[in-house]
Amino acid sequence: MFRDLERVLLPMRGRLIHHAEGGTSLQPYGQRPNELIYSISRHRLNQTLLEIACRQPGVTVHFEHRFESAEFDQGIALIRDLRQDRLISVRMQPLLATDGAGSWMRRCMSSMHLIEAHETDLEHGYKELSMPADAAGRHRMACDALHIWPRGNYMLIALPNADGSFTATLFLAKRGEASFESLTETSAIDRFLSRSFPDACELMPDRIEEFKNHPVGFLGTVSASPWHHRGAAALIGDSAHAIVPFHGQGMNCCFEDCVEFDACMAKHASWDRVFAEFGALRKPDTDAIAAMALDNYLEMRERVAHPKFQLQQALSLELERRFPQRFIPRYSMVMFHHEIPYHTALERGAVQAELLAELTAGAVSTLKDIDFERAEREIRARLAPLI
Ligand SMILES: Cc1cc2nc3c(=O)[nH]c(=O)nc-3n(C[C@H](O)[C@H](O)[C@H](O)COP(=O)(O)OP(=O)(O)OC[C@H]3O[C@@H](n4cnc5c(N)ncnc54)[C@H](O)[C@@H]3O)c2cc1C
Numbered sequence: 001m002f003r004d005l006e007r008v009l010l011p012m013r014g015r016l017i018h019h020a021e022g023g024t025s026l027q028p029y030g031q032r033p034n035e036l037i038y039s040i041s042r043h044r045l046n047q048t049l050l051e052i053a054c055r056q057p058g059v060t061v062h063f064e065h066r067f068e069s070a071e072f073d074q075g076i077a078l079i080r081d082l083r084q085d086r087l088i089s090v091r092m093q094p095l096l097a098t099d100g101a102g103s104w105m106r107r108c109m110s111s112m113h114l115i116e117a118h119e120t121d122l123e124h125g126y127k128e129l130s131m132p133a134d135a136a137g138r139h140r141m142a143c144d145a146l147h148i149w150p151r152g153n154y155m156l157i158a159l160p161n162a163d164g165s166f167t168a169t170l171f172l173a174k175r176g177e178a179s180f181e182s183l184t185e186t187s188a189i190d191r192f193l194s195r196s197f198p199d200a201c202e203l204m205p206d207r208i209e210e211f212k213n214h215p216v217g218f219l220g221t222v223s224a225s226p227w228h229h230r231g232a233a234a235l236i237g238d239s240a241h242a243i244v245p246f247h248g249q250g251m252n253c254c255f256e257d258c259v260e261f262d263a264c265m266a267k268h269a270s271w272d273r274v275f276a277e278f279g280a281l282r283k284p285d286t287d288a289i290a291a292m293a294l295d296n297y298l299e300m301r302e303r304v305a306h307p308k309f310q311l312q313q314a315l316s317l318e319l320e321r322r323f324p325q326r327f328i329p330r331y332s333m334v335m336f337h338h339e340i341p342y343h344t345a346l347e348r349g350a351v352q353a354e355l356l357a358e359l360t361a362g363a364v365s366t367l368k369d370i371d372f373e374r375a376e377r378e379i380r381a382r383l384a385p386l387i
Pocket of ligand 1: 065066067068098099100101103104105126217218236237238239245247248249250251252253254
């Protein structure tokens, strides 16, 4: 079944930057043939996972059922069957709440002071806009890249779909001068989009209507601790640690949860201990990817357009070629090295960022200007071998 999914994956080898002054440039994600990221239809992936889940022994899927509250003393969850508008009591044996970033279970546990939870909104929201295929059903831009129009305080991105279309997402401030709140009139929306993204506008015939009618999506980071109450209920996935989407790691992080959770189940007989160990193991990593996802927003909407950043990107790939045991770009550690935990990528990434800034300081403007002997000395002193 996963083989079927592989057939609908669209590989993207880098970020294709659409510069404000015109022209494009490609920033590769990695430097090995397998260092690609993939675009996939969310619907297709969900459907496949659901089909696999349904085939497992003991699994019954109930659609249109909403968790509403829990009585922890009695170990009971109250779930509404929406088709019959009927409230059902279900024994928590235990209950694993995978109800996403807006988790109602998390809010229940927090309001009962069983856990501490925080939701930090980003001042920016997002809207999806569509870029249809051409008359022959083909992509109208390169389909092996993630397209970015970085514009400082906002950006547009576009990811390819298998049917020849792209899904574009505009990330913009919710309030303020150029914002979702202030852009309401057709002429203002048109002016903003056509000045900011002239080449993209040619590919978005329905942009004005979509801008007016599509909802503004919420972006934020969820932090909670602990993720469970005794052996009765636990949060897992986005309900425990939703992050902003700028590293493209939210779902992967949730899949990692499943693998770690499985390992904890194999080790302990009591749910309380399974949940406690799972939380202790995962929290440093989910905190780290939350920080890196926020940082990647600045990188995508602003830093990617700067020549110094582009030099540092090229240098980090060169340093990886020369010192593959010690220097791996942070993006590659996160995206292409599953054996490197997120918290290690964050820590080493900070050391590497300092080093890159030092090596490219002042008048250094090309790789030829880099002092590679100094780079080697510093790398050996500051970065222990990883592999
Ligand atoms: C704009 C955007 C772009 C993203 N891009 C990427 C990307 O490129 N790559 C990536 O890896 N991740 C991405 N993510 C993140 C990814 O979507 C999430 O990390 C992932 O879907 C979380 O999985 P989950 O199962 O924990 O929660 P969800 O996928 O949110 O699923 C939660 C489920 O719980 C159900 N539910 C909610 N409340 C209740 C209730 N009270 N009772 C019963 N059921 C309930 C919902 O209907 C839903 O089915 C993106 C997220 C956003 C917002």
